[in-house]
Amino acid sequence: MAEYLLEMRGIVKDFSGVKALNGIDLAVRAGECVGLCGENGAGKSTLMKVLSAVYPHGSWTGQILWNGQELKARGIRETEEAGIVIIHQELMLVPHLSVTENIFLGNEITGFAGTLDYAAMHQRAAELMRDLKMPEVNVALPVSQYGGGHQQLIEIAKALNKKARLLILDEPTSSLTKAETAILLDIILDLKKKGVACVMISHKLDEIAAVCDTISVIRDGTHVGTRPMGELSVDQIITMMVGREITNLFPREEHPIGEVIFEARNVTCFDIDNPARKKVDDVSFQLRRGEVLGVAGLVGAGRTELAMAIFGCYPGKSSATVLLDGKPVHIDSPQTAVKSGLCLVPEDRKRHGIVPLMGVGHNITLSVPEQFSRFGVIDQAAEMQTIEKMIRRMRIKTATPMLAIQGLSGGNQQKAVFAKMLLPAPRVLILDEPTRGVDVGAKYEIYKLMMELVKEGMSIIMISSELPELLGMSDRVLVIGEGRLRGDFINNGLSQETVMAAAIGQTET
CATH class of the missing domain: 3.40.50.300 (P-loop containing nucleotide triphosphate hydrolases)
Structure with a gap:
């Protein structure tokens, strides 16, 4: 045998x-x-x-x-x-x-x-x-x-x-x-x-x-x-x-945090299957320039629904007041969100982040087709120059920019979705489970990119089920439980126990 x-x-x-x-x-x-x-x-x-x-x-x-x-x-x-x-x-x-x-x-x-x-x-x-x-x-x-x-x-x-x-x-x-x-x-x-x-x-x-x-x-x-x-x-x-030692999985660095630039007020989402039930119940919060705001909560707490409502893509009934620089912004679709300076890297990249049979490059430029259009004609040379630049910046491993994106590994697909959402140069970037299904090396690259972006003045909302990741990268952490805001903590010595106690609605003893 x-x-x-x-x-x-x-x-x-x-x-x-x-x-x-x-x-x-x-x-x-x-x-x-x-x-x-x-x-x-x-x-x-x-x-x-x-x-x-x-x-x-x-x-x-x-x-x-x-x-x-x-x-x-x-x-x-x-x-x-x-x-x-x-x-x-x-x-x-x-x-x-x-x-x-x-x-x-x-x-x-x-x-x-x-x-x-x-x-x-x-x-x-x-x-x-x-x-x-x-x-x-x-x-x-x-x-x-x-x-x-x-x-x-x-x-x-x-x-x-x-x-x-x-x-x-x-x-x-x-x-x-x-x-x-x-x-x-x-x-x-x-x-x-x-x-x-x-x-x-x-x-x-x-x-x-x-x-x-x-x-x-x-x-x-x-x-x-x-x-x-x-x-x-x-x-x-x-x-x-x-192929190298990573001594610090969370490369968080000191960076300036400025004034409040974004505010969501009274965000409410109703359950699609049971309209009498609220998935998000009157949640309000602020976000500062250059801040990484973590959003924690148990599965089903309403974190993704919160992000979708703000981004204008919640499939059910929802309401929210969104302010940028203190001025109300009307967002009723992802298109208006992107034009307003708000972008989202979704939780489910397969369903909401990519067009599987489309090439890697065209997936990347999908968010800004107008940048390459001259009198209704696409400037292919300019588009390819941008594609190659983003592939290099995000270190996307692909045999060719024209390869169907479904042929890439999950981590490289995620990097392409990031690239697509960075092209509109958003002021606020929402990341919903940004490292799900991504290996430690790619995670480290994503974290480094986040630090580069906030140093440039971009503000980030990061939803994650991984508490070490949230505590390792966030300046402040919101805790959502059963659709409600249960905590807003400055991340200065914040513990996983404190976050979990808030998530389940109990006061830590």
Whole structure:
């Protein structure tokens, strides 16, 4: 019997002559969890797409050994039949189908004359839910009835139903709460005990440290090293990933903070599904020139809705009075917000930040088409000059500015969205979860950029679920709880405990 369940040897994959993978090796034993680490664009997801035959045999060079035998899979069905199942960062569930139907999609149990045996499928689905510590899930209901945490675990149930021997988890906790993340990590530990192997891609290195036995790091498509987790600290993993030591993850610097330039008064948003309920309830705040204003709160507190209402894009009923330099500004759409000097980097870049099939460059200039228009004709040379300048400034890794932006890694897509929102030269920049799904190196670059912008006099509102990030970068922190403003703290020795106490509506003792 082979020592390794999986071996990938010398994997090379290129796109239009650009090597995304250049001789990568990876080995995984049964019951082992390997953490695959690297910056955005390092090649992690590409390597996993090679393994799961999203990129079929023949479109890359090298060798894959599965249980000691060479694997030459031509498609995902072949790798799944072998026992290799990938769970992508974007969940592959059909919202209007039931939990059972999603779990058995393409793998249905049939009875007499080929009819679907729903009783058997419901029973098996319920068993899987119990195994995953979710006995309360009604498997007959549509998956749209359940939140992101439940849906992530339903994806795992779907994989286990395919008798997965190797589970590939690509950023599995990126949209989960802390409690949901804890459940998922426990499940990974249970799967290891049952002999299921895992490859976990995550930028949350504390989670990698909690469940992984081995760490394999790749940088710019090359294999940096593989070491036991027990021999590494989180700081050492970061150094391997970025090729340099980052001693201070939050490069906050002293910068002048001026007069109040922006004010939001009486911001109120009504729940789209239940108009009698307020998602944001009469929130008012001020923002000063050159200030980083952090916005904290639990998931569902109303932070994103607050930002959307100010930016003129809340999809339901809302009201707000917005003042810039003490003068009221009428904002009823993102277009009027941008023209007024207010820009937003949205929480969900896939849905609200990019046009997936459009080129990287045209995504960047989408916010200011008038800058390149002369008598109705686009000055392509001027536009390309601006595109190349922003790609250099943001260090966006792309083979060409014309590459469809969906071909970029998540971190590089995020940098492109930043570039798009900086082109209008806003006076107030709203960042909603700006580093979600972004590696530590790219996070550091985003933080450095924030410091450059506030030194130039721009004001930033940063919404984040990561308290260390908020406390590491903000001058002042607003706390939102159940749609209401529960705290406004100067960040001078401010603790996570104080912020959390305000978020849950309790006075810290």
